[in-house]
Amino acid sequence: MSTQDTPRIAIAYFTGSGHTRRVAEAIAEGAGAAALIDIEAMTPADWQDLDEAEAIVFGAPTYMGSSAARYDVFLEEASSRWPDQLWADRIAAGFTVATYPSGDKLSTLVRLAVYAAQMGMIWVGQAEIGAPVDPDKPGINSVGSWLGLSATSSRDKTELVGADDLQTARRFGARIAAATLRWRE
Amino acid sequence: MSTQDTPRIAIAYFTGSGHTRRVAEAIAEGAGAAALIDIEAMTPADWQDLDEAEAIVFGAPTYMGSSAARYDVFLEEASSRWPDQLWADRIAAGFTVATYPSGDKLSTLVRLAVYAAQMGMIWVGQAEIGAPVDPDKPGINSVGSWLGLSATSSRDKTELVGADDLQTARRFGARIAAATLRWRE
Amino acid sequence: MSTQDTPRIAIAYFTGSGHTRRVAEAIAEGAGAAALIDIEAMTPADWQDLDEAEAIVFGAPTYMGSSAARYDVFLEEASSRWPDQLWADRIAAGFTVATYPSGDKLSTLVRLAVYAAQMGMIWVGQAEIGAPVDPDKPGINSVGSWLGLSATSSRDKTELVGADDLQTARRFGARIAAATLRWRE
Amino acid sequence: MSTQDTPRIAIAYFTGSGHTRRVAEAIAEGAGAAALIDIEAMTPADWQDLDEAEAIVFGAPTYMGSSAARYDVFLEEASSRWPDQLWADRIAAGFTVATYPSGDKLSTLVRLAVYAAQMGMIWVGQAEIGAPVDPDKPGINSVGSWLGLSATSSRDKTELVGADDLQTARRFGARIAAATLRWRE
Numbered sequence: 001m002s003t004q005d006t007p008r009i010a011i012a013y014f015t016g017s018g019h020t021r022r023v024a025e026a027i028a029e030g031a032g033a034a035a036l037i038d039i040e041a042m043t044p045a046d047w048q049d050l051d052e053a054e055a056i057v058f059g060a061p062t063y064m065g066s067s068a069a070r071y072d073v074f075l076e077e078a079s080s081r082w083p084d085q086l087w088a089d090r091i092a093a094g095f096t097v098a099t100y101p102s103g104d105k106l107s108t109l110v111r112l113a114v115y116a117a118q119m120g121m122i123w124v125g126q127a128e129i130g131a132p133v134d135p136d137k138p139g140i141n142s143v144g145s146w147l148g149l150s151a152t153s154s155r156d157k158t159e160l161v162g163a164d165d166l167q168t169a170r171r172f173g174a175r176i177a178a179a180t181l182r183w184r185e
Numbered sequence: 186m187s188t189q190d191t192p193r194i195a196i197a198y199f200t201g202s203g204h205t206r207r208v209a210e211a212i213a214e215g216a217g218a219a220a221l222i223d224i225e226a227m228t229p230a231d232w233q234d235l236d237e238a239e240a241i242v243f244g245a246p247t248y249m250g251s252s253a254a255r256y257d258v259f260l261e262e263a264s265s266r267w268p269d270q271l272w273a274d275r276i277a278a279g280f281t282v283a284t285y286p287s288g289d290k291l292s293t294l295v296r297l298a299v300y301a302a303q304m305g306m307i308w309v310g311q312a313e314i315g316a317p318v319d320p321d322k323p324g325i326n327s328v329g330s331w332l333g334l335s336a337t338s339s340r341d342k343t344e345l346v347g348a349d350d351l352q353t354a355r356r357f358g359a360r361i362a363a364a365t366l367r368w369r370e
Numbered sequence: 371m372s373t374q375d376t377p378r379i380a381i382a383y384f385t386g387s388g389h390t391r392r393v394a395e396a397i398a399e400g401a402g403a404a405a406l407i408d409i410e411a412m413t414p415a416d417w418q419d420l421d422e423a424e425a426i427v428f429g430a431p432t433y434m435g436s437s438a439a440r441y442d443v444f445l446e447e448a449s450s451r452w453p454d455q456l457w458a459d460r461i462a463a464g465f466t467v468a469t470y471p472s473g474d475k476l477s478t479l480v481r482l483a484v485y486a487a488q489m490g491m492i493w494v495g496q497a498e499i500g501a502p503v504d505p506d507k508p509g510i511n512s513v514g515s516w517l518g519l520s521a522t523s524s525r526d527k528t529e530l531v532g533a534d535d536l537q538t539a540r541r542f543g544a545r546i547a548a549a550t551l552r553w554r555e
Numbered sequence: 556m557s558t559q560d561t562p563r564i565a566i567a568y569f570t571g572s573g574h575t576r577r578v579a580e581a582i583a584e585g586a587g588a589a590a591l592i593d594i595e596a597m598t599p600a601d602w603q604d605l606d607e608a609e610a611i612v613f614g615a616p617t618y619m620g621s622s623a624a625r626y627d628v629f630l631e632e633a634s635s636r637w638p639d640q641l642w643a644d645r646i647a648a649g650f651t652v653a654t655y656p657s658g659d660k661l662s663t664l665v666r667l668a669v670y671a672a673q674m675g676m677i678w679v680g681q682a683e684i685g686a687p688v689d690p691d692k693p694g695i696n697s698v699g700s701w702l703g704l705s706a707t708s709s710r711d712k713t714e715l716v717g718a719d720d721l722q723t724a725r726r727f728g729a730r731i732a733a734a735t736l737r738w739r740e
Binding site for chain 2: 452453455458459476480483484486487488490491492493494495496497499503504516517518549552553555
């Protein structure tokens with residue numbers, strides 16, 4: 001893949017205990033390359049990466065049925081780009097992580113998609129039908145989440161996120177990268 | 186429990202291949218007694234049960250990220266009770282079933298809760314923290330769903346719904362019954 | 371109304387420029403009495419009011435399609451009450467304010483209702499059909515919002531919130547107070 | 556615009572009393588050209604238009620806080636395209652109409668966006684900031700809805716939908732057409 005063909009993707013995540021960062025890394029791996037931005041330690045260079053990105057991937061744990069509050073603070077800061085629609089017509093996607101398989105994670109993904117819509121962005125969801133519907137893809141999108149990626153925290157503190165969810169995340173990253181290139185004018 | 190103390194609960198469900206009916210039965214079992222209403226075969230007596238119920242439990246499978254269309258048809262018919270707010274101030278609750286643990290089921294529960302709010306009803310959600318957060322309740326609310334009950338279809342055609350989800354459903358039925366009695370004037 | 375009959379209601383709000391506080395005051399007025407809690411200045415007495423309340427009303431402006439981030443921080447702090455379900459079986463209700471009539475405010479109300487469900491609370495929505503459907507109630511719930519109260523910021527900086535929305539808020543407060551008394555064991 | 560440059564857009568709508576069709580027509584007008592498909596009278600040619608479209612716009616009135624049930628029936632029929640992801644990677648967008656300015660219309664738009672995500676589609680929302688935030692665009696997106704277009708039924712039976720909402724719809728159609736061409740490989 002030449003530089004020409006490398007989409008500029010920024011993944012803006014908040015991680016409470018490492019799970020969400022682990023998923024962010026897997027998405028970046030699948031995308032080929034991406035700026036990994038920890039929103040707790042934003043630098044001017046991070047803001048520049050966001051402002052110059054062709055695609056922004058939003059990722060936050062689900063706490064109490066919505067995105068983690070620290071992430072909401074970041075989203076509100078970034079809304080300084082709203083009045084001039086600076087991020088309009090960029091690709092957007094979202095992911096979340098929680099302790100439970102469902103865990104009301106869809107609430108977080110809806111919140112991210114509505115935010116991206118207010119920013120004028122184009123939303124790329126999941127498009128993976130895993131097992132049991134597609135028996136050839138065991139473990140892919142195993143919780144069944146389409147508006148974005150939903151991962152489940154592994155109880156194994158070393159592993160953080162299970163291999164299946166990481167594989168799903170890599171495929172999601174590849175999908176976002178392909179969409180970003182296709183969307184390029 | 187005397188008749189006096191038996192809450193009048195109606196469970197209005199649609200079932201595609203039996204899973205949702207199985208959960209409805211478990212909720213009824215937990216509630217002590219309930220009118221089980223299959224919305225595909227509504228009789229005048231069923232409508233009377235609904236109109237005289239102190240609590241209505243709405244249950245539908247999640248198909249393509251929302252309640253099954255056949256159920257939506259029922260909800261729209263029942264909205265003839267909306268202009269006069271005939272069901273206002275009754276207790277309401279909801280449940281859904283899908284193939285995947287998450288499966289965008291929260292979308293169905295939100296849809297049911299918004300509908301119930303339009304009808305003026307009082308919404309009773311789940312209040313169960315199962316394992317892993319509460320290790321003493323393995324299998325209870327294992328997907329992590331609070332606005333209502335989310336069950337996962339068992340791949341075992343005989344079983345239909347796993348024992349853990351049925352146990353969660355019985356506890357949900359008991360909670361709804363208790364809330365209905367407490368709400369009684 | 372004797373002290374005996376006064377429900378203990380706490381209204382926990384965040385206000386950016388006064389609009390949300392104005393609605394909170396109107397709800398309190400309709401409820402007869404309520405502890406008005408500005409979540410930016412929580413004192414131990416405020417937390418005690420929340421922990422001892424029979425009903426908690428959650429109120430936040432909608433910023434960028436969800437509750438204001440400062441409010442999300444408060445909700446996350448309050449989730450220390452989640453593992454022991456300290457607020458379970460209390461009455462809950464919600465309201466929001468934004469510049470636009472719709473303004474994606476339903477997203478905030480859903481977020482609040484899902485949060486309350488995780489806390490094990492019982493959700494009381496709006497039950498007002500205003501004009502044009504009910505011509506006898508001009509201005510009541512004029513935007514058409516049922517899961518909770520949605521108000522629109524007045525462009526008049528002195529007025530903050532229009533008379534119709536304040537009247538709707540007073541009626542909402544009265545409904546919450548009545549529900550709280552009925553729910554009392 | 557040459558045929559080459561004309562995107563193939565299909566607008567699949569249900570209309571109860573004409574309002575939603577009126578908005579569909581305005582979107583088609585803004586898009587330049589589009590197949591207008593009344594889902595109550597689907598022909599094999601209509602299904603072919605959908606299956607060959609580069610973009611599908613979903614439109615339904617909001618009844619009782621979600622899409623009209625007749626539309627849900629259509630969406631469920633169309634889900635025969637889900638297992639093979641026949642509509643994947645097409646552009647999707649949504650609109651809704653209701654009596655009230657808010658009217659819980661966001662619930663319908665979320666339902667449509669989640670459905671489109673399950674179908675693997677790419678979601679294009681509104682990107683219009685109207686007055687009062689942008690005083691140069693009075694009447695554009697005046698209710699404030701971004702995930703898709705929200706129109707309000709005019710009480711004038713001849714007019715059906717007000718001029719401002721129709722103007723917003725035309726602009727939305729133009730945006731969808733531009734996005735479809737940009738997305739073309």
